[in-house]
Amino acid sequence: LVFKRFVEIGRVAYLSFGPHAGKLVAIVDVIDQNRALVDGPCTGVKRQSMPFKCMQLTDYVIKVPHSARQKFVRRAWEKAQVNEKWEQSNWAKKIEARQKRAKMSDFDR
Template identity: 55%
Template sequence: MSSPFRRFVQIGRVALINYGPDVGKLCVIIDVVDSNRALIDGPESVTGVKRQAIHFKRLSLTDHVVKVPRNARQTLLTKAVTTADVKTKFANSAWGKKLAAKQARANTSDFDRFKITVLKKRRNHLVAAETRKLVKAANKKK
């Protein structure tokens, strides 16, 4: 019987911080402190996350893994993250696209929301008109 889990806490696992001052930023697990905490690093020059111990509840594990040794130094970690192109890969994933769309919606102005509402009404009107045509055509065939 196979395990339902696919993402494991491991050295080099890329994670998304889901709580605290660095929420929404990517980091790399570089060591496991105990059963509740991990030592993470951004590195700061790439993602803006400083090296720190963080609780597992504040991390969401991604599918991406960077090949780094345990307690990797800043320069080695920076090189590994940039060559693996972690930020671009995450941004192109479904999860990253969903977060980007959520961010874009949060940054809209009142007028942008009004324009979206008008476009939705227009689309719904066109869909309803096509549906009426198809139903009328189907009823004529009977």
Template identity: 50%
Template sequence: DVMPFQRYVEPGRVALVAEGALKGKLVSVVDVIDQTRALVDGPGSGVPRQQIRLNQLHLTKFRLKYPFTAPTRVVRKAWTDAKLNEKWAESQWAKNLANKEKRAQMTDYDRFKLSAARVKRNRARTAVFKSLKVKAARSGTFGKRFVPKTPEKKQRTKKAP
């Protein structure tokens, strides 16, 4: 009795607009008009009530509780009571979008600095890994016990005159 889908187009479902003038804005589905369109409202994100195609929406896990075809003031109250903007900002989806935006704003110099920082990080990581590997090899926790061979000391002899 496992349900394959958890996100339905239903009144109260919060969605992210994927394309168009409102791209990146959060809206809440107020009513389903037909199989391709829905009436949405986004009082917390500055989106006026309007119809939008369902293929322009990405449904989120959030759902507001308000009655079917509720007026904007009711949607606004449900939005603020649910602290939707804060919850969205904490979600991994929102963080990924913010990071994507940050990467898009990077200059050539920023990319260079990032590359240099990565090299520095990887060198430090490799040094620590190799030292741990050597320590493990010497103690025998990593394969056979490895004891480095110490070269035999040569006897110093006096040179003949």
């Protein structure tokens, strides 16, 4: 078992629970072994400290320097086309199908 996704500056993560569950963020800085400073300029998540337990790391990495400003993170996010790549991924499609199925009633099935 070889790990391919590491916590690094610029790594895009999916928030699995909490107030911003279901949104993507970029890791801007690592605070300690439990928390990171994240920013989601294109997903509506303000820059904040967040525990790693709330995040699931994705395969996407954007090129940003250590503690980059939000404007720079937004530019790198749009240049890397993270939202478009995410929408085409199998992971996003599974989440969308799960949400669609959960909203169905007995009559819709």
